[in-house]
Amino acid sequence: KAQAAVKIAKRSGKVEIYRNGVLKEAQRRFSIESRLRTALSQGELTLAYQPLIHLQTGEITGFEALARWNDPDLGHVSPVEFIAVAEESGLITPLGRWAAYEAAQALSRWDGKFGQPVPVGVNVNLSPIQMARDDVASMFEEALRYSGISGNRLTAELTESAIIVDPDKARKLLVALKDLQMPIAMDDFGTGYSNLASLHSLPIDILKIDRSFVSGMLEDKDKQAIVRTILSLADSLNLHVTAEGVETQELAHALQSMGCGNGQGFYFARPMPENDAFDYWRARWNFETV
Numbered sequence: 471k472a473q474a475a476v477k478i479a480k481r482s483g484k485v486e487i488y489r490n491g492v493l494k495e496a497q498r499r500f501s502i503e504s505r506l507r508t509a510l511s512q513g514e515l516t517l518a519y520q521p522l523i524h525l526q527t528g529e530i531t532g533f534e535a536l537a538r539w540n541d542p543d544l545g546h547v548s549p550v551e552f553i554a555v556a557e558e559s560g561l562i563t564p565l566g567r568w569a570a571y572e573a574a575q576a577l578s579r580w581d582g583k584f585g586q587p588v589p590v591g592v593n594v595n596l597s598p599i600q601m602a603r604d605d606v607a608s609m610f611e612e613a614l615r616y617s618g619i620s621g622n623r624l625t626a627e628l629t630e631s632a633i634i635v636d637p638d639k640a641r642k643l644l645v646a647l648k649d650l651q652m653p654i655a656m657d658d659f660g661t662g663y664s665n666l667a668s669l670h671s672l673p674i675d676i677l678k679i680d681r682s683f684v685s686g687m688l689e690d691k692d693k694q695a696i697v698r699t700i701l702s703l704a705d706s707l708n709l710h711v712t713a714e715g716v717e718t719q720e721l722a723h724a725l726q727s728m729g730c731g732n733g734q735g736f737y738f739a740r741p742m743p744e745n746d747a748f749d750y751w752r753a754r755w756n757f758e759t760v
């Protein structure tokens with residue numbers, strides 16, 4: 471009898487812990503949503519810029535714009551967490567619009583500081599939910615027009631899932647982005663349900679090899695085989711490649727000797743505030759190479 475009581479107590483204790491866990495999670499999600507709504511309306515989000523490096527020449531070919539949020543109550547919240555909340559709550563539409571405008575505006579501010587167009591572009595991330603809900607092509611057209619930036623300097627990064635959800639809609643969007651001269655990159659490539667035929671038939675310019683294959687590639691033959699396969703696929707389809715998660719010099723060298731075009735990762739630089747990114751570019755910009 472006593473034993474049975476202990477069992478029940480243990481079990482209900484677990485239920486209690488579980489309930490608390492679920493409750494805490496729901497509370498956090500709720501406070502992120504409400505704080506994010508405020509942050510968006512008050513312009514409290516920023517973009518950080520991480521350089522994209524040409525592995526042969528070391529040249530900076532562009533930057534990826536990554537959303538950053540430091541909330542007075544919640545502290546620093548990872549984009550992995552707040553983008554997911556934004557997708558669930560519909561806030562991804564204003565957030566995505568803000569990111570596109572802000573990235574185009576940053577380019578125009580860099581041009582202003584430099585006195586002429588800076589020969590780099592910026593990559594903007596698109597969420598599949600945002601693509602389904604919003605008119606992303608008009609959004610970019612307006613952001614470009616508002617900032618006076620040419621479309622070839624703003625790259626759209628989308629994931630494989632965005633194409634799976636609604637292939638016809640995705641095709642129309644990509645064609646519209648190409649009409650704006652925008653390059654298109656397939657982000658986190660290799661992690662989704664890639665339809666190789668769609669890679670060939672859609673106007674995609676760049677494959678970004680997911681970090682999960684790149685960062686452990688030197689210790690894991692299978693990962694390295696996947697990277698090689700993606701490189702040869704890109705070569706056959708005439709696509710540019712960027713390897714994500716380049717964390718060491720050894721990795722940068724290995725990727726370069728494997729024929730990978732561009733790299734991105736902590737070995738080169740972490741994502742930086744707008745002004746630091748400009749300084750980083752200007753310090754490395756070489757008159758001879760232009």
Ligand code: C2E
Pocket residue numbers: 520535536537548549550553566569595596597627657658681714715716717734735736737741
């Ligand atoms: P992503 O688009 O794949 O971005 C690359 C992520 O890898 C960034 O994380 C970057 O900081 C991180 N990273 C870069 N180099 C390295 C490295 O060498 N090692 C490691 N461990 N990590 C590296 P972050 O900034 O936390 O962003 C996470 C994800 O959040 C992004 O993944 C993207 O999916 C999403 N995200 C960020 N900003 C936006 C945005 O404005 N809109 C949308 N829709 N999604 C965004």
Ligand code: MG
Pocket residue numbers: 534595627657
């Ligand atoms: Mg990305």
Ligand code: MG
Pocket residue numbers: 657658678680714
């Ligand atoms: Mg990525």
Ligand code: MG
Pocket residue numbers: 658
């Ligand atoms: Mg990623």
